[in-house]
Amino acid sequence: MPTLLRPHAGVATALALLAQAAAAAEPEVQWLRYELPPLYITQGPLQDRGVLDQALARLLPRLAGYQHRIVTVPPKRMEASLRSLPNACAFGMLKNAERESFLTFSTPFPIHVAPGLMVRRADLAALAPLRDARGRLSLQGWLNNPELKLGLAEGRAYGAAVDDVIAALPAGRVERLSSQNPALNLLRMLELGRVDGVLMLPFEPAALAAAHGLKLDELRLLALVEQTTARHGHVACARGELGAAIVRRANTVLAEPAWQQGLSSGSASP
Structure with a gap:
């Protein structure tokens, strides 16, 4: 019977350190959100069970190669952070001319709730x-x-x-x-x-x-007369190489029919 060789303790430690180093080398992406039930729920017994919370939880495992961190901020600081942090993104964001000046937007997905x-x-x-x-x-x-x-x-x-x-x-x-x-x-x-x-x-x-x-x-x-019932949300990331890469990956996922159907019912945007 062949003898099973166990790695020396020093080797095992080295492998663990290498794994940690590899994880640390993955770029961190901060996904910003604020309290907006039932889309984002950041506190209480239903925390993280908002409509967009759950959709984002489905999206992030599909964006491998990055460390993803969800960060809750006040609404005003969210846009300021998207302007200043090169690794900031938001899920379900509306596009307008001002935001396009500092954010890269994914392809849209439909939203059927208007203010x-x-x-x-x-x-x-x-x-x-x-x-x-x-x-x-x-x-x-x-x-x-x-x-x-x-x-x-x-x-x-x-x-x-x-x-x-x-x-x-x-x-x-x-x-x-x-x-x-x-x-x-x-x-x-x-x-x-x-x-x-x-x-x-x-x-x-x-x-x-x-x-x-x-x-x-x-x-x-x-x-309101001015607002139609259909709008469009996006993955939006700070302009730069990292943001552009995240948006490209997100576009692949958002193009899937299951995502288009799942995000088109009852969703809205920050």
């Missing part, structure tokens, strides 16, 4: 002339009243059409919040009359009400 404007129910009658036959509100028409103030989350994109309308506003017309949970604070500001309307995604009010005991009876979310 609306949350207003006080007491204001609905005055808004009737600004709504079309389908009940959608003209955001531009609403903002033509210089006395109205808009609330939104700092660093967030709402889709190119809505973002263009916001970009044309003077700073004093917009209340931008950058807290850990800006949507919650914006709803409270709307109730108190500190803002007159808040941009939100359709799933946010109910999720916030359930988590924080909010009463939404006196508020109403209106769909």
Whole structure:
């Protein structure tokens, strides 16, 4: 019977060190996210079980050769980090002209959730002339009243059409919040009359009400004329060799029919 040779302890240690060195040599990619249930859930009993959390968990094993680290940041710091960190990426991000100047974007995948404007129910009658036959509100028409103030989350994109309308506003017309949970604070500001309307995604009010005991009876979310129901999310990485390589690999995965189907139902973007 042949004798089984066991590696000398020194050899085993050397092999382990080599394996560690090989892992350490793999470039690290930081995947940035912020609290946005049900897309990203960063705390509580459902932590990491958001729609995009789970999709990202499926994607990362397909991007071998890198060390992947998921990092939770406030919304405002997320975009600043994507600008400054050469190894930063985000999953499910909307594309706009400003972001294209410092990010490399993957091919798009469809998103079927569009933002609306949350207003006080007491204001609905005055808004009737600004709504079309389908009940959608003209955001531009609403903002033509210089006395109205808009609330939104700092660093967030709402889709190119809505973002263009916001970009044309003077700073004093917009209340931008950058807290850990800006949507919650914006709803409270709307109730108190500190803002007159808040941009939100359709799933946010109910999720916030359930988590924080909010009463939404006196508020109403209106769909917007400017925004179609279909948008597109992307893998977005800081411009550079590393980001371009990650995006190329992601494009291969995103092109698979199973991914297109899985990401097209009920998803939205930061």
